Amino acid sequence: MKRKTALFIIAFVTWVFLNWVPDTQHLIIGALASLLVVFITADLFTERQYTVKHHLRYWYFFTWYLPVFLWECFKANIDVAYRVLHPRLPIRPGIVKVKTKLKTDTALTFLANSITLTPGTLTVDINKDEGILYVHWIDVKAKDIESATKIVVERFERILTKIFE
Amino acid sequence: MSDIIGLVFISIGLFFDVIGCLGLVRLPDVYNRLQASTKCVTLGTCSILFGTFLVVGFTAAGFKALMCMAFLILTSPVAAHAIARGAHRAGVKLCKDSVVDEYAKDKEGEA
Structure with a gap:
Protein backbone atom coordinates (compact mmCIF):
# COMPACT_ATOMS: atom_id res chain seq x y z
CA MET A 1 0.00 0.00 0.00
CA PHE A 45 8.04 -0.36 -8.85
CA THR A 46 11.14 -0.66 -6.66
CA GLU A 47 11.14 -3.55 -4.21
CA ARG A 48 12.61 -1.75 -1.25
CA GLN A 49 11.49 1.72 -0.22
CA TYR A 50 14.01 4.00 1.35
CA THR A 51 12.51 5.27 4.53
CA VAL A 52 12.39 9.00 4.99
CA LYS A 53 14.19 8.54 8.31
CA HIS A 54 17.60 8.67 6.65
CA HIS A 55 17.81 12.35 5.76
CA LEU A 56 21.55 12.05 5.36
CA ARG A 57 21.14 9.89 2.25
CA TYR A 58 19.46 12.77 0.43
CA TRP A 59 22.11 15.20 1.54
CA TYR A 60 24.83 12.91 0.27
CA PHE A 61 22.94 12.54 -2.98
CA PHE A 62 22.58 16.26 -3.68
CA THR A 63 25.83 17.60 -2.27
CA TRP A 64 28.23 14.82 -3.21
CA TYR A 65 26.89 12.55 -5.93
CA LEU A 66 25.35 15.19 -8.19
CA PRO A 67 28.38 17.53 -8.46
CA VAL A 68 30.75 14.60 -9.09
CA PHE A 69 28.34 13.17 -11.65
CA LEU A 70 27.87 16.44 -13.53
CA TRP A 71 31.61 17.07 -13.62
CA GLU A 72 32.32 13.55 -14.94
CA CYS A 73 29.54 13.97 -17.50
CA PHE A 74 31.09 17.20 -18.74
CA LYS A 75 34.54 15.58 -18.94
CA ALA A 76 32.99 12.69 -20.88
CA ASN A 77 31.68 15.11 -23.49
CA ILE A 78 35.03 16.84 -23.89
CA ASP A 79 36.62 13.40 -24.22
CA VAL A 80 34.22 12.28 -26.94
CA ALA A 81 34.59 15.60 -28.76
CA TYR A 82 38.38 15.17 -28.75
CA ARG A 83 38.18 11.61 -30.09
CA VAL A 84 35.66 12.43 -32.78
CA LEU A 85 37.37 15.59 -34.03
CA HIS A 86 40.87 14.06 -34.05
CA PRO A 87 41.75 13.20 -37.67
CA ARG A 88 43.01 9.69 -36.86
CA LEU A 89 40.29 8.62 -34.38
CA PRO A 90 42.38 7.63 -31.32
CA ILE A 91 40.23 4.74 -30.08
CA ARG A 92 41.13 1.31 -28.70
CA PRO A 93 37.74 -0.26 -27.92
CA GLY A 94 36.88 -3.47 -26.11
CA ILE A 95 34.53 -5.01 -23.55
CA VAL A 96 35.98 -5.60 -20.08
CA LYS A 97 34.60 -7.14 -16.90
CA VAL A 98 34.44 -5.19 -13.66
CA LYS A 99 33.36 -6.22 -10.19
CA THR A 100 31.10 -4.32 -7.83
CA LYS A 101 30.20 -4.78 -4.19
CA LEU A 102 26.80 -3.09 -4.49
CA LYS A 103 23.77 -5.35 -4.05
CA THR A 104 20.43 -3.52 -4.28
CA ASP A 105 18.62 -2.87 -7.55
CA THR A 106 18.53 0.91 -7.20
CA ALA A 107 22.22 1.17 -6.40
CA LEU A 108 23.16 -1.05 -9.34
CA THR A 109 20.94 0.97 -11.68
CA PHE A 110 22.57 4.20 -10.57
CA LEU A 111 26.04 2.68 -10.91
CA ALA A 112 25.34 1.41 -14.43
CA ASN A 113 23.88 4.75 -15.51
CA SER A 114 26.78 6.66 -13.98
CA ILE A 115 29.29 4.43 -15.79
CA THR A 116 27.49 5.04 -19.06
CA LEU A 117 27.58 8.81 -18.73
CA THR A 118 31.23 9.03 -17.63
CA PRO A 119 34.29 9.24 -19.90
CA GLY A 120 34.77 6.40 -22.35
CA THR A 121 32.64 3.69 -20.76
CA LEU A 122 29.24 2.13 -21.50
CA THR A 123 27.58 -0.62 -19.47
CA VAL A 124 26.53 -3.50 -21.72
CA ASP A 125 25.23 -6.13 -19.31
CA ILE A 126 25.08 -6.95 -15.66
CA ASN A 127 25.30 -10.18 -13.72
CA LYS A 128 23.56 -9.41 -10.47
CA ASP A 129 24.30 -12.68 -8.64
CA GLU A 130 28.06 -12.40 -9.01
CA GLY A 131 28.19 -8.59 -8.97
CA ILE A 132 29.84 -8.35 -12.39
CA LEU A 133 29.32 -5.58 -14.92
CA TYR A 134 30.37 -5.85 -18.56
CA VAL A 135 31.61 -2.47 -19.70
CA HIS A 136 32.40 -1.34 -23.22
CA TRP A 137 35.45 0.88 -22.99
CA ILE A 138 36.41 3.14 -25.87
CA ASP A 139 40.05 3.31 -24.79
CA VAL A 140 41.01 0.12 -22.93
CA LYS A 141 43.71 0.86 -20.38
CA ALA A 142 43.58 -2.39 -18.41
CA LYS A 143 42.30 -5.80 -19.49
CA ASP A 144 42.32 -7.70 -16.19
CA ILE A 145 39.40 -7.45 -13.84
CA GLU A 146 41.11 -5.85 -10.81
CA SER A 147 42.75 -2.87 -12.45
CA ALA A 148 39.73 -2.24 -14.67
CA THR A 149 37.53 -2.21 -11.58
CA LYS A 150 39.88 0.26 -9.94
CA ILE A 151 39.69 2.69 -12.86
CA VAL A 152 36.03 2.40 -13.86
CA VAL A 153 33.97 1.63 -10.77
CA GLU A 154 35.68 2.99 -7.72
CA ARG A 155 34.99 6.70 -7.94
CA PHE A 156 31.23 6.07 -7.84
CA GLU A 157 31.08 2.94 -5.72
CA ARG A 158 32.16 4.65 -2.52
CA ILE A 159 29.55 7.40 -2.90
CA LEU A 160 26.73 5.05 -3.88
CA THR A 161 27.51 2.69 -0.98
CA LYS A 162 27.01 5.63 1.38
CA ILE A 163 23.74 6.64 -0.26
CA PHE A 164 21.96 3.38 -0.99
CA GLU A 165 23.30 0.61 1.25
CA MET B 1 20.81 38.98 -18.39
CA SER B 2 19.38 35.49 -18.02
CA ASP B 3 18.52 35.66 -21.73
CA ILE B 4 22.21 35.89 -22.62
CA ILE B 5 23.21 33.07 -20.24
CA GLY B 6 20.39 30.96 -21.67
CA LEU B 7 21.61 31.56 -25.20
CA VAL B 8 25.14 30.58 -24.16
CA PHE B 9 23.77 27.31 -22.76
CA ILE B 10 21.82 26.68 -25.97
CA SER B 11 24.95 27.28 -28.06
CA ILE B 12 27.00 24.84 -25.96
CA GLY B 13 24.22 22.28 -26.28
CA LEU B 14 24.07 22.68 -30.05
CA PHE B 15 27.86 22.24 -30.27
CA PHE B 16 27.76 18.96 -28.32
CA ASP B 17 24.79 17.68 -30.30
CA VAL B 18 26.70 18.28 -33.52
CA ILE B 19 29.70 16.42 -32.09
CA GLY B 20 27.39 13.55 -31.15
CA CYS B 21 26.04 13.30 -34.71
CA LEU B 22 29.55 13.54 -36.13
CA GLY B 23 30.59 10.66 -33.86
CA LEU B 24 27.65 8.65 -35.13
CA VAL B 25 29.06 8.98 -38.64
CA ARG B 26 32.79 8.64 -37.98
CA LEU B 27 33.13 5.92 -35.34
CA PRO B 28 33.41 2.31 -36.54
CA ASP B 29 30.84 0.08 -34.80
CA VAL B 30 27.55 0.04 -32.88
CA TYR B 31 29.09 0.22 -29.42
CA ASN B 32 31.40 3.15 -30.15
CA ARG B 33 28.60 5.00 -31.86
CA LEU B 34 26.36 4.46 -28.87
CA GLN B 35 29.06 5.94 -26.65
CA ALA B 36 29.26 9.12 -28.69
CA SER B 37 25.53 9.53 -29.21
CA THR B 38 24.51 8.75 -25.61
CA LYS B 39 26.98 11.03 -23.87
CA CYS B 40 26.92 13.98 -26.22
CA VAL B 41 23.22 13.97 -26.95
CA THR B 42 22.32 13.67 -23.26
CA LEU B 43 24.41 16.61 -22.10
CA GLY B 44 23.81 18.59 -25.31
CA THR B 45 20.05 18.28 -25.19
CA CYS B 46 19.96 18.91 -21.43
CA SER B 47 21.97 22.04 -22.01
CA ILE B 48 19.55 23.24 -24.70
CA LEU B 49 16.59 22.56 -22.41
CA PHE B 50 18.25 24.36 -19.49
CA GLY B 51 18.98 27.32 -21.75
CA THR B 52 15.34 27.35 -22.81
CA PHE B 53 14.32 27.34 -19.15
CA LEU B 54 16.58 30.33 -18.46
CA VAL B 55 15.15 32.25 -21.40
CA VAL B 56 11.44 31.64 -20.74
CA GLY B 57 11.60 31.52 -16.90
CA PHE B 58 9.07 29.81 -14.61
CA THR B 59 6.32 29.40 -17.19
CA ALA B 60 4.55 26.34 -18.60
CA ALA B 61 7.31 25.76 -21.13
CA GLY B 62 10.01 26.28 -18.50
CA PHE B 63 8.60 23.59 -16.20
CA LYS B 64 8.28 21.17 -19.10
CA ALA B 65 11.91 21.78 -20.04
CA LEU B 66 13.04 20.95 -16.50
CA MET B 67 10.94 17.76 -16.43
CA CYS B 68 12.36 16.70 -19.77
CA MET B 69 15.91 17.11 -18.44
CA ALA B 70 15.20 14.73 -15.57
CA PHE B 71 13.57 12.16 -17.84
CA LEU B 72 16.35 12.38 -20.41
CA ILE B 73 19.10 11.80 -17.83
CA LEU B 74 17.23 8.81 -16.42
CA THR B 75 16.20 7.15 -19.68
CA SER B 76 18.97 7.68 -22.21
CA PRO B 77 21.62 5.51 -20.45
CA VAL B 78 19.01 2.77 -19.99
CA ALA B 79 18.18 2.87 -23.69
CA ALA B 80 21.90 2.65 -24.47
CA HIS B 81 22.28 -0.46 -22.26
CA ALA B 82 19.31 -2.07 -23.95
CA ILE B 83 20.61 -1.40 -27.47
CA ALA B 84 24.17 -2.50 -26.66
CA ARG B 85 23.03 -5.70 -24.96
CA GLY B 86 20.56 -6.48 -27.72
CA ALA B 87 23.17 -5.89 -30.42
CA HIS B 88 25.69 -8.14 -28.69
CA ARG B 89 23.18 -10.91 -28.16
CA ALA B 90 22.06 -10.66 -31.79
CA GLY B 91 25.66 -11.30 -32.84
CA VAL B 92 26.91 -7.86 -33.88
CA LYS B 93 30.72 -8.07 -33.79
CA LEU B 94 33.00 -5.44 -32.30
CA CYS B 95 35.04 -3.56 -34.88
CA LYS B 96 38.39 -5.04 -35.87
CA ASP B 97 40.46 -2.57 -33.82
CA SER B 98 38.98 -3.99 -30.63
CA VAL B 99 41.46 -5.45 -28.18
CA VAL B 100 39.35 -7.56 -25.82
CA ASP B 101 35.81 -8.95 -25.52
CA GLU B 102 35.18 -10.55 -22.13
CA TYR B 103 31.43 -10.59 -22.68
CA ALA B 104 31.64 -12.93 -25.68
CA LYS B 105 33.92 -15.29 -23.73
CA ASP B 106 31.47 -15.54 -20.87
CA LYS B 107 28.44 -15.92 -23.11
CA GLU B 108 29.88 -18.66 -25.35
CA GLY B 109 28.29 -21.52 -23.43
CA GLU B 110 24.78 -20.05 -23.49
CA ALA B 111 23.06 -18.58 -26.54
Whole structure:
Protein backbone atom coordinates (compact mmCIF):
# COMPACT_ATOMS: atom_id res chain seq x y z
CA MET A 1 0.00 0.00 0.00
CA LYS A 2 2.85 2.33 0.90
CA ARG A 3 4.47 1.59 -2.43
CA LYS A 4 1.25 2.41 -4.31
CA THR A 5 0.80 5.69 -2.45
CA ALA A 6 4.38 6.73 -3.24
CA LEU A 7 3.94 5.87 -6.90
CA PHE A 8 0.64 7.76 -7.03
CA ILE A 9 2.23 10.90 -5.57
CA ILE A 10 5.17 10.74 -7.99
CA ALA A 11 2.90 10.22 -11.00
CA PHE A 12 0.56 13.00 -9.93
CA VAL A 13 3.33 15.54 -9.29
CA THR A 14 4.84 14.71 -12.69
CA TRP A 15 1.45 15.28 -14.29
CA VAL A 16 0.98 18.61 -12.55
CA PHE A 17 4.39 19.82 -13.72
CA LEU A 18 3.70 18.69 -17.27
CA ASN A 19 0.37 20.54 -17.24
CA TRP A 20 1.46 23.70 -15.51
CA VAL A 21 -0.63 25.98 -14.74
CA PRO A 22 -2.92 23.63 -12.71
CA ASP A 23 -6.73 24.03 -12.72
CA THR A 24 -9.58 21.79 -11.54
CA GLN A 25 -10.15 20.06 -14.85
CA HIS A 26 -6.49 19.07 -15.26
CA LEU A 27 -6.17 17.96 -11.64
CA ILE A 28 -9.16 15.58 -11.88
CA ILE A 29 -7.97 14.02 -15.12
CA GLY A 30 -4.45 13.81 -13.64
CA ALA A 31 -5.72 11.97 -10.57
CA LEU A 32 -7.56 9.46 -12.77
CA ALA A 33 -4.54 8.95 -15.03
CA SER A 34 -2.23 8.47 -12.02
CA LEU A 35 -4.62 5.88 -10.57
CA LEU A 36 -4.53 4.00 -13.86
CA VAL A 37 -0.72 4.09 -13.88
CA VAL A 38 -0.60 2.84 -10.28
CA PHE A 39 -3.05 0.06 -11.09
CA ILE A 40 -0.96 -1.15 -14.03
CA THR A 41 2.64 -0.66 -12.93
CA ALA A 42 2.73 -0.82 -9.10
CA ASP A 43 4.21 -4.33 -9.20
CA LEU A 44 7.16 -3.14 -11.26
CA PHE A 45 8.04 -0.36 -8.85
CA THR A 46 11.14 -0.66 -6.66
CA GLU A 47 11.14 -3.55 -4.21
CA ARG A 48 12.61 -1.75 -1.25
CA GLN A 49 11.49 1.72 -0.22
CA TYR A 50 14.01 4.00 1.35
CA THR A 51 12.51 5.27 4.53
CA VAL A 52 12.39 9.00 4.99
CA LYS A 53 14.19 8.54 8.31
CA HIS A 54 17.60 8.67 6.65
CA HIS A 55 17.81 12.35 5.76
CA LEU A 56 21.55 12.05 5.36
CA ARG A 57 21.14 9.89 2.25
CA TYR A 58 19.46 12.77 0.43
CA TRP A 59 22.11 15.20 1.54
CA TYR A 60 24.83 12.91 0.27
CA PHE A 61 22.94 12.54 -2.98
CA PHE A 62 22.58 16.26 -3.68
CA THR A 63 25.83 17.60 -2.27
CA TRP A 64 28.23 14.82 -3.21
CA TYR A 65 26.89 12.55 -5.93
CA LEU A 66 25.35 15.19 -8.19
CA PRO A 67 28.38 17.53 -8.46
CA VAL A 68 30.75 14.60 -9.09
CA PHE A 69 28.34 13.17 -11.65
CA LEU A 70 27.87 16.44 -13.53
CA TRP A 71 31.61 17.07 -13.62
CA GLU A 72 32.32 13.55 -14.94
CA CYS A 73 29.54 13.97 -17.50
CA PHE A 74 31.09 17.20 -18.74
CA LYS A 75 34.54 15.58 -18.94
CA ALA A 76 32.99 12.69 -20.88
CA ASN A 77 31.68 15.11 -23.49
CA ILE A 78 35.03 16.84 -23.89
CA ASP A 79 36.62 13.40 -24.22
CA VAL A 80 34.22 12.28 -26.94
CA ALA A 81 34.59 15.60 -28.76
CA TYR A 82 38.38 15.17 -28.75
CA ARG A 83 38.18 11.61 -30.09
CA VAL A 84 35.66 12.43 -32.78
CA LEU A 85 37.37 15.59 -34.03
CA HIS A 86 40.87 14.06 -34.05
CA PRO A 87 41.75 13.20 -37.67
CA ARG A 88 43.01 9.69 -36.86
CA LEU A 89 40.29 8.62 -34.38
CA PRO A 90 42.38 7.63 -31.32
CA ILE A 91 40.23 4.74 -30.08
CA ARG A 92 41.13 1.31 -28.70
CA PRO A 93 37.74 -0.26 -27.92
CA GLY A 94 36.88 -3.47 -26.11
CA ILE A 95 34.53 -5.01 -23.55
CA VAL A 96 35.98 -5.60 -20.08
CA LYS A 97 34.60 -7.14 -16.90
CA VAL A 98 34.44 -5.19 -13.66
CA LYS A 99 33.36 -6.22 -10.19
CA THR A 100 31.10 -4.32 -7.83
CA LYS A 101 30.20 -4.78 -4.19
CA LEU A 102 26.80 -3.09 -4.49
CA LYS A 103 23.77 -5.35 -4.05
CA THR A 104 20.43 -3.52 -4.28
CA ASP A 105 18.62 -2.87 -7.55
CA THR A 106 18.53 0.91 -7.20
CA ALA A 107 22.22 1.17 -6.40
CA LEU A 108 23.16 -1.05 -9.34
CA THR A 109 20.94 0.97 -11.68
CA PHE A 110 22.57 4.20 -10.57
CA LEU A 111 26.04 2.68 -10.91
CA ALA A 112 25.34 1.41 -14.43
CA ASN A 113 23.88 4.75 -15.51
CA SER A 114 26.78 6.66 -13.98
CA ILE A 115 29.29 4.43 -15.79
CA THR A 116 27.49 5.04 -19.06
CA LEU A 117 27.58 8.81 -18.73
CA THR A 118 31.23 9.03 -17.63
CA PRO A 119 34.29 9.24 -19.90
CA GLY A 120 34.77 6.40 -22.35
CA THR A 121 32.64 3.69 -20.76
CA LEU A 122 29.24 2.13 -21.50
CA THR A 123 27.58 -0.62 -19.47
CA VAL A 124 26.53 -3.50 -21.72
CA ASP A 125 25.23 -6.13 -19.31
CA ILE A 126 25.08 -6.95 -15.66
CA ASN A 127 25.30 -10.18 -13.72
CA LYS A 128 23.56 -9.41 -10.47
CA ASP A 129 24.30 -12.68 -8.64
CA GLU A 130 28.06 -12.40 -9.01
CA GLY A 131 28.19 -8.59 -8.97
CA ILE A 132 29.84 -8.35 -12.39
CA LEU A 133 29.32 -5.58 -14.92
CA TYR A 134 30.37 -5.85 -18.56
CA VAL A 135 31.61 -2.47 -19.70
CA HIS A 136 32.40 -1.34 -23.22
CA TRP A 137 35.45 0.88 -22.99
CA ILE A 138 36.41 3.14 -25.87
CA ASP A 139 40.05 3.31 -24.79
CA VAL A 140 41.01 0.12 -22.93
CA LYS A 141 43.71 0.86 -20.38
CA ALA A 142 43.58 -2.39 -18.41
CA LYS A 143 42.30 -5.80 -19.49
CA ASP A 144 42.32 -7.70 -16.19
CA ILE A 145 39.40 -7.45 -13.84
CA GLU A 146 41.11 -5.85 -10.81
CA SER A 147 42.75 -2.87 -12.45
CA ALA A 148 39.73 -2.24 -14.67
CA THR A 149 37.53 -2.21 -11.58
CA LYS A 150 39.88 0.26 -9.94
CA ILE A 151 39.69 2.69 -12.86
CA VAL A 152 36.03 2.40 -13.86
CA VAL A 153 33.97 1.63 -10.77
CA GLU A 154 35.68 2.99 -7.72
CA ARG A 155 34.99 6.70 -7.94
CA PHE A 156 31.23 6.07 -7.84
CA GLU A 157 31.08 2.94 -5.72
CA ARG A 158 32.16 4.65 -2.52
CA ILE A 159 29.55 7.40 -2.90
CA LEU A 160 26.73 5.05 -3.88
CA THR A 161 27.51 2.69 -0.98
CA LYS A 162 27.01 5.63 1.38
CA ILE A 163 23.74 6.64 -0.26
CA PHE A 164 21.96 3.38 -0.99
CA GLU A 165 23.30 0.61 1.25
CA MET B 1 20.81 38.98 -18.39
CA SER B 2 19.38 35.49 -18.02
CA ASP B 3 18.52 35.66 -21.73
CA ILE B 4 22.21 35.89 -22.62
CA ILE B 5 23.21 33.07 -20.24
CA GLY B 6 20.39 30.96 -21.67
CA LEU B 7 21.61 31.56 -25.20
CA VAL B 8 25.14 30.58 -24.16
CA PHE B 9 23.77 27.31 -22.76
CA ILE B 10 21.82 26.68 -25.97
CA SER B 11 24.95 27.28 -28.06
CA ILE B 12 27.00 24.84 -25.96
CA GLY B 13 24.22 22.28 -26.28
CA LEU B 14 24.07 22.68 -30.05
CA PHE B 15 27.86 22.24 -30.27
CA PHE B 16 27.76 18.96 -28.32
CA ASP B 17 24.79 17.68 -30.30
CA VAL B 18 26.70 18.28 -33.52
CA ILE B 19 29.70 16.42 -32.09
CA GLY B 20 27.39 13.55 -31.15
CA CYS B 21 26.04 13.30 -34.71
CA LEU B 22 29.55 13.54 -36.13
CA GLY B 23 30.59 10.66 -33.86
CA LEU B 24 27.65 8.65 -35.13
CA VAL B 25 29.06 8.98 -38.64
CA ARG B 26 32.79 8.64 -37.98
CA LEU B 27 33.13 5.92 -35.34
CA PRO B 28 33.41 2.31 -36.54
CA ASP B 29 30.84 0.08 -34.80
CA VAL B 30 27.55 0.04 -32.88
CA TYR B 31 29.09 0.22 -29.42
CA ASN B 32 31.40 3.15 -30.15
CA ARG B 33 28.60 5.00 -31.86
CA LEU B 34 26.36 4.46 -28.87
CA GLN B 35 29.06 5.94 -26.65
CA ALA B 36 29.26 9.12 -28.69
CA SER B 37 25.53 9.53 -29.21
CA THR B 38 24.51 8.75 -25.61
CA LYS B 39 26.98 11.03 -23.87
CA CYS B 40 26.92 13.98 -26.22
CA VAL B 41 23.22 13.97 -26.95
CA THR B 42 22.32 13.67 -23.26
CA LEU B 43 24.41 16.61 -22.10
CA GLY B 44 23.81 18.59 -25.31
CA THR B 45 20.05 18.28 -25.19
CA CYS B 46 19.96 18.91 -21.43
CA SER B 47 21.97 22.04 -22.01
CA ILE B 48 19.55 23.24 -24.70
CA LEU B 49 16.59 22.56 -22.41
CA PHE B 50 18.25 24.36 -19.49
CA GLY B 51 18.98 27.32 -21.75
CA THR B 52 15.34 27.35 -22.81
CA PHE B 53 14.32 27.34 -19.15
CA LEU B 54 16.58 30.33 -18.46
CA VAL B 55 15.15 32.25 -21.40
CA VAL B 56 11.44 31.64 -20.74
CA GLY B 57 11.60 31.52 -16.90
CA PHE B 58 9.07 29.81 -14.61
CA THR B 59 6.32 29.40 -17.19
CA ALA B 60 4.55 26.34 -18.60
CA ALA B 61 7.31 25.76 -21.13
CA GLY B 62 10.01 26.28 -18.50
CA PHE B 63 8.60 23.59 -16.20
CA LYS B 64 8.28 21.17 -19.10
CA ALA B 65 11.91 21.78 -20.04
CA LEU B 66 13.04 20.95 -16.50
CA MET B 67 10.94 17.76 -16.43
CA CYS B 68 12.36 16.70 -19.77
CA MET B 69 15.91 17.11 -18.44
CA ALA B 70 15.20 14.73 -15.57
CA PHE B 71 13.57 12.16 -17.84
CA LEU B 72 16.35 12.38 -20.41
CA ILE B 73 19.10 11.80 -17.83
CA LEU B 74 17.23 8.81 -16.42
CA THR B 75 16.20 7.15 -19.68
CA SER B 76 18.97 7.68 -22.21
CA PRO B 77 21.62 5.51 -20.45
CA VAL B 78 19.01 2.77 -19.99
CA ALA B 79 18.18 2.87 -23.69
CA ALA B 80 21.90 2.65 -24.47
CA HIS B 81 22.28 -0.46 -22.26
CA ALA B 82 19.31 -2.07 -23.95
CA ILE B 83 20.61 -1.40 -27.47
CA ALA B 84 24.17 -2.50 -26.66
CA ARG B 85 23.03 -5.70 -24.96
CA GLY B 86 20.56 -6.48 -27.72
CA ALA B 87 23.17 -5.89 -30.42
CA HIS B 88 25.69 -8.14 -28.69
CA ARG B 89 23.18 -10.91 -28.16
CA ALA B 90 22.06 -10.66 -31.79
CA GLY B 91 25.66 -11.30 -32.84
CA VAL B 92 26.91 -7.86 -33.88
CA LYS B 93 30.72 -8.07 -33.79
CA LEU B 94 33.00 -5.44 -32.30
CA CYS B 95 35.04 -3.56 -34.88
CA LYS B 96 38.39 -5.04 -35.87
CA ASP B 97 40.46 -2.57 -33.82
CA SER B 98 38.98 -3.99 -30.63
CA VAL B 99 41.46 -5.45 -28.18
CA VAL B 100 39.35 -7.56 -25.82
CA ASP B 101 35.81 -8.95 -25.52
CA GLU B 102 35.18 -10.55 -22.13
CA TYR B 103 31.43 -10.59 -22.68
CA ALA B 104 31.64 -12.93 -25.68
CA LYS B 105 33.92 -15.29 -23.73
CA ASP B 106 31.47 -15.54 -20.87
CA LYS B 107 28.44 -15.92 -23.11
CA GLU B 108 29.88 -18.66 -25.35
CA GLY B 109 28.29 -21.52 -23.43
CA GLU B 110 24.78 -20.05 -23.49
CA ALA B 111 23.06 -18.58 -26.54
